[in-house]
Amino acid sequence: MSSADALAEFNRQLADKHLLGFWNAGNIAETYEPKASYDPHIWRWQDVHDGLIKAGELLTLEQTARRFIGFHTPNKFRTTHTLAMGVQLVKPGEVAEAHRHTMGAIRFVIRGGGAQTTVNGEAFPMQCGDLVTTPNRTWHDHYNGSAEPIIWIDGTDLPMVKFFEISFGDMYPTLQQEVTKPRDYSAYELGPARPDWVRNESVQPPPYRYRWEDTEKALAALGERPGDPHDGIVLRYINPLTGGPTLPTLSCEIHMLRAGERTKSHRHTSSMIYHAFRGSGVTVIGDQTFEWSEGDSFTIPQWQWHQHTNHSKDAAVLFVMNDKPVLDALGFYREETQTK
Numbered sequence: 203m204s205s206a207d208a209l210a211e212f213n214r215q216l217a218d219k220h221l222l223g224f225w226n227a228g229n230i231a232e233t234y235e236p237k238a239s240y241d242p243h244i245w246r247w248q249d250v251h252d253g254l255i256k257a258g259e260l261l262t263l264e265q266t267a268r269r270f271i272g273f274h275t276p277n278k279f280r281t282t283h284t285l286a287m288g289v290q291l292v293k294p295g296e297v298a299e300a301h302r303h304t305m306g307a308i309r310f311v312i313r314g315g316g317a318q319t320t321v322n323g324e325a326f327p328m329q330c331g332d333l334v335t336t337p338n339r340t341w342h343d344h345y346n347g348s349a350e351p352i353i354w355i356d357g358t359d360l361p362m363v364k365f366f367e368i369s370f371g372d373m374y375p376t377l378q379q380e381v382t383k384p385r386d387y388s389a390y391e392l393g394p395a396r397p398d399w400v401r402n403e404s405v406q407p408p409p410y411r412y413r414w415e416d417t418e419k420a421l422a423a424l425g426e427r428p429g430d431p432h433d434g435i436v437l438r439y440i441n442p443l444t445g446g447p448t449l450p451t452l453s454c455e456i457h458m459l460r461a462g463e464r465t466k467s468h469r470h471t472s473s474m475i476y477h478a479f480r481g482s483g484v485t486v487i488g489d490q491t492f493e494w495s496e497g498d499s500f501t502i503p504q505w506q507w508h509q510h511t512n513h514s515k516d517a518a519v520l521f522v523m524n525d526k527p528v529l530d531a532l533g534f535y536r537e538e539t540q541t542k
């Protein structure tokens with residue numbers, strides 16, 4: 203028996219015992235760097251909007267607990283390898299039933315307003331541009347009591363939960379949970395003049411509503427500052443108790459590219475999803491150029507060079523979700539800046 207045949211026979215014997223020799227796993231005696239298993243992609247608002255409207259015609263909320271359409275890359279099931287994003291439509295008078303799950307979720311309202319999301323007994327109003335969080339295992343249901351449809355961006359850490367295989371889900375005993383807290387309760391309980399009883403006792407943040415009214419005023423007040431060379435003006439939606447990220451698994455941010463702003467190129471081990479909330483621009487990712495305008499959403503996989511330009515005369519405002527908190531927590535975050 204030749205030595206090659208002897209090795210092949212040995213490999214088979216190992217495989218029979220569910221063992222794998224290191225020599226079969228490929229040669230790693232070389233320099234290497236991350237290569238994402240999915241490509242950057244853009245989802246056009248027209249397609250997203252038309253899809254939601256059609257879903258609104260074809261499906262009631264009795265048929266689909268959430269009228270949600272997800273952004274899937276051509277070669278990956280979710281939006282990035284760690285994060286899932288999509289859009290949800292709730293028509294006037296509709297209730298999306300109360301439940302809870304391991305996934306942490308966020309909603310950023312992009313069309314309409316006047317609905318509410320009740321989280322752990324507090325009703326959070328949802329106006330256009332508001333961000334409402336429903337952290338891990340919090341009870342949540344949605345109700346649109348307004349006269350117009352509401353559409354929001356839904357973001358979750360679902361791929362991470364799937365990876366860890368730790369998915370729990372519960373249905374609330376009734377369609378909607380009871381509202382037990384006064385209006386704006388958490389805005390006051392977690393505000394700058396806060397009661398003495400507030401303690402940080404959890405890795406998870408409290409559910410919270412970040413009002414667009416406040417975000418917009420912050421952008422107006424801070425918009426002339428130098429900002430970040432790679433992202434323009436960045437506002438991070440922080441955990442109101444700790445100043446940490448929006449959720450332990452993901453960070454939500456607003457990035458503003460001023461009229462004519464051109465950022466420097468960089469790459470990092472975190473992956474990102476962008477939604478153009480206002481304005482338009484161009485983003486170069488690797489060797490691909492993506493022109494985007496209001497309502498479009500796009501993804502930047504980990505470790506791909508990217509650079510943004512706002513050619514217009516108006517500011518562009520992007521809602522951004524990334525997995526940087528996880529990479530930071532594990533010591534996996536790394537960034538490189540192009541020097542030229």
Ligand SMILES: [Fe+2]
Pocket residue numbers: 301302303307342
């Ligand atoms: Fe949910």
Ligand SMILES: [Fe+2]
Pocket residue numbers: 432468469470508
């Ligand atoms: Fe970046």
